[in-house]
Amino acid sequence: MSAADRARDALSRLVDASATERVLISTAALVLSVLIGAVLVLVAGRMTTCTAGEAVYYFGTGFCYDPVVVFDRLFLGALGDPLSGSWSPNGQFAVTLRETTLLIFTGLSVALAFRAGIFNIGTQGQMVVGALATALGVLWASSLVSGAVGTVVLIPFGLLVGAVFGGLYGAVPGLLKAYADANEVITTIMLNFIATGVALYLVSGAFKDPNSAANQTVPLPEFAQFPALLFGARQDFSIVALGFGLLAVAALYYVLEHTAFGYDVRTSGVQPEAAEYGGVDAKRTVVASLSLSGALGGIAGAMYVMMVLGTFQTGIPAYGFDGITVSILAGNNPLGVGVAALLFGVLKSGTTVVQFATDVPPQLVGVLRGLIILFVAMPEFFRLLARGLPGTGSKPEAVATDGGTAGDRGGETDE
Amino acid sequence: MNTFGSNPGEWAAFPPKRSGNVRYRVVESDEFMTRSRANTGDMASDIDRRRFVKAASAAGLVGLAGCSGGPSGDGSDGSDGSDGSDGSDGDDSGDGSDGGDAPAANVGMVYATGGLGDGSFNDQAQQGALQAEEELNISFQESQPEEVSQFGTFQQQFAESSDPDYDLVCCIGFLQVDSLSETAGSYPDQDFMIVDETVDADNVASYTFREHEGSYLAGLMASLLTTQDFSAGGGSTAGASTNVGFVGGVESDLIQKFQAGFEAGVAAGSDDVDVSVSYTGSFTDPAAGREAATAMYNSGADIVYHAAGNTGTGVFQAAQEQEGFAIGVDRDQSITRPDYADVILGSMVKRVDTAVYSSIEATVDGEFPGGSNVALGLDNEGVALVYGDQLGSELPQGVRDEVSTAREDIIAGDVDVPSEV
Structure with missing residues (x-):
């Protein structure tokens, strides 16, 4: 059997892999990435210098960094040390869940657009717009109500404001794509810069908090922020927000798989011409899916303002771009986004623990993080790739009338 | 993330189209593989692979051990008997408070x-x-x-x-x-x-x-120098042109303290000197700093002061190109940015x-x-004006005297420096 045949064989096995097999493959990839990362940590530990007391010894050789400690901190540290018995409700686990919550929304935002065959690189910009709108809208509304009633009213209001403005900002590239045939990748990237620039202009000028040296809006009153129930008050985490996130995961799954709109979105993503032939209004679907995607990004911004910072400050972290990776990791499946966001959350929050507990430079931890994501994402990536190749998979090959194959259209991302 | 964004076309056209040419070449290499395989057999190649992995990992370990870094005992570098040096460490800490655990x-x-x-x-x-x-x-x-x-x-x-x-x-x-x-x-x-x-x-x-105090001295120095003919290192000032510049990073209350002090210092030196002010909106954009400063030098400014972080590197570049002078900030930049030491008159260190x-x-x-x-x-x-490593000695004594007098006046409270523009 030739190498090419064997590769094709392997790929078709990958395409036909059952859910259990895929979980096993991902786990194996995770373990492999940890092993390779451990070697990197050891190598880096030989390239730096330290005193004998700080070193660890493996194979009779001294190393400055201990990979066991690094990965222990990266994973267990992020979970708040559940094994040590000192798990605290205000510990690192709350940070992990906080990051997870935000990444769920940006991940869903990207995933929805992907499913419609659209590359939404603009989630970051939509998040910025949503965040700023929420900060200003809720600040205005908080003068009208107060107390517990205020919380009940203002939080849905803030999410709505974020969703509406993020959605409108997402609709712009949608309209440009549908009616002016503008490539959404370019427009969404450009709109990111516009959002950041305009936000800086507004927040350093008209809406600046006069009491702060930073470029930020006037902080929201306590009752206008997500309440900390059960745990996480010190870590700016609210389980209510995570609840909203899980709700969004389920809702988007339902919409995509069990509604007419979801069918339109999916078919447009798989085969736009066929979808149109089958009666899908392509223009409407593009605008609608990008608006909805933008709305999810806007909600992420609203969460960031009402849960994490309590104000809008320029320099919003790159949750929108992380969302792209989360979505790919999840195979663009809303249910997978929840899991991928948790993995990302663990890695993000674990990074700070590693930095705190060891002398390993943060850049090296970034490399380990990247390795893990790359390894876990690769099998899914190859699956997407393989499904397009003729001769892989058990499905008989569909030949389009122009002689090409269905796979040539590409972009099929459905599970 | 950007790597993703940078090549979106490939993703959209996913999967790559196959051409007959490529397929042919693949087959060719396959034949070669098959032939060599026929000789060795699958088992043999497996063993080869295992041997290779083993050799590679052994080589890796040796390589690791050979790295120059790793732990070193205090004093006794490289020797394996680090126990001894550890012991002496303990003695040290017993003696006094130095070097203990x-x-x-x-x-x-x-x-x-x-x-x-x-x-x-x-x-x-x-x-x-x-x-x-x-x-x-x-x-x-x-x-x-x-x-x-x-x-x-x-x-x-x-x-x-x-x-x-x-x-x-x-x-x-x-x-x-x-x-x-x-x-x-x-x-x-x-x-x-x-x-x-x-x-x-x-x-x-x-x-x-009190950044405004140090900036005041920077402004005073600039003001005194721009009104006379002065030439040193890579720049010169013309007495006829009485104009200096200020380049800021992101506009904020903090950076405005620098600007306010600088303007007050310039005004104290001479009534005739104008200050042109520009904010680039970034602390990390040397190109923008260069653009802003070049415009100032072209419109007659001899000396530009920056409070713009790394953006200020562009100010130094512009000073060299336009043969003007610049004043650094935060640290003695004639030392941290030695390439530009011939145009840095001094730095307002914080x-x-x-x-x-x-x-x-x-x-x-x-x-x-x-x-x-x-x-x-x-x-x-906490703040001070330090003269440039290279140009400091060439500054006229009169200017230095006036600056040090102003410094004493500020410390004594005789001069009140504004902190707001």
Whole structure:
């Protein structure tokens, strides 16, 4: 059997892999990435210098960094040390869940657009717009109500404001794509810069908090922020927000798989011409899916303002771009986004623990993080790739009338 | 993430189209593979592979051991008998307080988001901690937050840690003020210090700088030089043209302190000198700094002062090209940016390291100034105008005299420098 045949064989096995097999493959990839990362940590530990007391010894050789400690901190540290018995409700686990919550929304935002065959690189910009709108809208509304009633009213209001403005900002590239045939990748990237620039202009000028040296809006009153129930008050985490996130995961799954709109979105993503032939209004679907995607990004911004910072400050972290990776990791499946966001959350929050507990430079931890994501994402990536190749998979090959194959259209991302 | 965005076309056209050509070449190489395989057999090749993996990992290990780094005993470098040197270490610590296992204080550093290696603010804060490590025998642990929401995380980790128990947590940069206000309230027994902002709590010492005072001296120097014919290094001023410039980073209250002091100093030197002001909107954009400064030099400015972080590198480039002068900021930039030493007249240094060092010193001495706000100015060397490494000696004595007189007047309180534009 030739190498090419064997590769094709392997790929078709990958395409036909059952859910259990895929979980096993991902786990194996995770373990492999940890092993390779451990070697990197050891190598880096030989390239730096330290005193004998700080070193660890493996194979009779001294190393400055201990990979066991690094990965222990990266994973267990992020979970708040559940094994040590000192798990605290205000510990690192709350940070992990906080990051997870935000990444769920940006991940869903990207995933929805992907499913419609659209590359939404603009989630970051939509998040910025949503965040700023929420900060200003809720600040205005908080003068009208107060107390517990205020919380009940203002939080849905803030999410709505974020969703509406993020959605409108997402609709712009949608309209440009549908009616002016503008490539959404370019427009969404450009709109990111516009959002950041305009936000800086507004927040350093008209809406600046006069009491702060930073470029930020006037902080929201306590009752206008997500309440900390059960745990996480010190870590700016609210389980209510995570609840909203899980709700969004389920809702988007339902919409995509069990509604007419979801069918339109999916078919447009798989085969736009066929979808149109089958009666899908392509223009409407593009605008609608990008608006909805933008709305999810806007909600992420609203969460960031009402849960994490309590104000809008320029320099919003790159949750929108992380969302792209989360979505790919999840195979663009809303249910997978929840899991991928948790993995990302663990890695993000674990990074700070590693930095705190060891002398390993943060850049090296970034490399380990990247390795893990790359390894876990690769099998899914190859699956997407393989499904397009003729001769892989058990499905008989569909030949389009122009002689090409269905796979040539590409972009099929459905599970 | 950007790698993804940079090549979207490939993704959209996914999967790659196959061409007959490629297929042919693949087959060719297959034939070769098959032939060689026929000789060795699958088993043999498996063994080959295993042997290769084994050899590779052995080589890797040897390579690792051969690396120059790794642990080294104090003094006895490279020798395996590190036990002996450890023992002598113990003797040292028995003798006195030097070099022992128990440091005089444990200090946690939470840097600003730029991280270490920024060539100014964070590096200078680290300088203060390193100095304290050397002179006061403290030990410190560093953390470099990447985003604003991580400030609180790190502050709490330091505050919560019991192994070691941190005596002081240094928070560098004004963006930390909101999270520190919360953290300080949650951990009343933990001492904190913050640079560039004030937090009103009993366990927080705030260190701010009177940047306007140092900038006043920079303005005075620029004003005196631009009104005379002066030439040194790579630049010159023409007495006929009385114009100087100020390039700022992101417009904020903090940077406006620099501008206000500079303008006041220029006005004190001469009534005829105009200041052109430009904010580039970034601390990390040398191209924008170069553009802004070039425009100033072209419109007749001889000397440009910047308070723009790394953007200021562009100001120095423009000064060299246009044969003008520049004034640096934060550190002695004629030393940290030696390529431009021939145009840097001086630098308005802001001693973040002094703030860090003195807070650690106070902690070690048991005199932590909790709840206080220390404003470091000219009087306590928190800010200063230092002359350029290369050009300083060529400055006219008259200018130097006037600057040092103004410095004494400010310290004595005879001159009041405005901190707002």
